[in-house]
Amino acid sequence: MKATVKLVTAALAALAVTTGAGAAGTGARWEYQGKAGAAHWGELAPDFSACRQGRAQSPVNIRAARTGTHAPIGFGYRASSADIVNNGHTVQVDLADAGGIDVGGTTYRLVQFHFHTPSEEIVNDRRYPLVAHLVHKSDAGELAVVAVLFRQGRDNAALASVFANMPATAGGRHAAGADFDPAALLPARRGYYGYTGSLTTPPCSEGVRWHILKQPVEVSPVQLAAFRKLYRMNARPVQPLNGRVVVVNP
Numbered sequence: 231m232k233a234t235v236k237l238v239t240a241a242l243a244a245l246a247v248t249t250g251a252g253a254a255g256t257g258a259r260w261e262y263q264g265k266a267g268a269a270h271w272g273e274l275a276p277d278f279s280a281c282r283q284g285r286a287q288s289p290v291n292i293r294a295a296r297t298g299t300h301a302p303i304g305f306g307y308r309a310s311s312a313d314i315v316n317n318g319h320t321v322q323v324d325l326a327d328a329g330g331i332d333v334g335g336t337t338y339r340l341v342q343f344h345f346h347t348p349s350e351e352i353v354n355d356r357r358y359p360l361v362a363h364l365v366h367k368s369d370a371g372e373l374a375v376v377a378v379l380f381r382q383g384r385d386n387a388a389l390a391s392v393f394a395n396m397p398a399t400a401g402g403r404h405a406a407g408a409d410f411d412p413a414a415l416l417p418a419r420r421g422y423y424g425y426t427g428s429l430t431t432p433p434c435s436e437g438v439r440w441h442i443l444k445q446p447v448e449v450s451p452v453q454l455a456a457f458r459k460l461y462r463m464n465a466r467p468v469q470p471l472n473g474r475v476v477v478v479n480p
């Protein structure tokens with residue numbers, strides 16, 4: 231029982247971070263596969279209904295992107311103290327004061343980033359072994375996510391301390407030092423695919439602005455294996471676009 235209570239508490243904590251205090255809801259137990267898997271999220275709790283009924287859900291398969299004059303992302307990250315958390319669904323790095331981004335005149339503060347394997351996003355029918363979602367929040371409570379895709383290659387130096395210190399059990403938390411710089415996570419080129427979607431975990435809330443960086447970075451097989459030892463598969467299947475347009479900022 232103890233383990234279950236821990237998991238639920240961790241899930242609530244994760245939701246509180248992603249959706250804001252007060253919107254955490256029931257914290258119903260969910261998984262990626264099986265009876266509480268992604269196909270059933272919408273039935274698990276009333277406040278998860280967007281997972282089934284939402285018309286603008288994430289992730290999506292990005293095939294045809296329209297070239298547009300979408301605003302570039304202004305990155306203003308800075309080194310911050312960081313905590314590595316195993317929340318029962320992924321490994322998440324909570325950042326205390328890491329700066330943020332500016333998109334189209336709105337400033338969003340970087341709150342946390344976390345991983346999915348394989349990548350939830352599919353780009354031109356290609357799925358990557360790993361993705362990091364950098365979750366940002368504006369003063370008005372709006373969410374903007376920057377997705378960094380990983381292809382298999384060399385050790386990722388920026389994430390060495392994270393991959394080496396992931397808590398083995400749900401609810402575990404490790405301090406990752408006082409000077410973690412999220413800018414080191416980013417690829418050299420900042421072009422992105424943009425669209426409006428949702429959280430990819432319950433409660434699947436919509437109105438999330440997605441920015442999927444086109445250029446992947448690298449992760450080594452050893453680092454990938456360290457994450458997959460904890461989470462073998464934690465990716466929601468792609469959702470229908472339902473007429474939404476994906477723009478590309480070259």
Ligand SMILES: [Zn+2]
Pocket residue numbers: 344345346363430
């Ligand atoms: Zn995510």
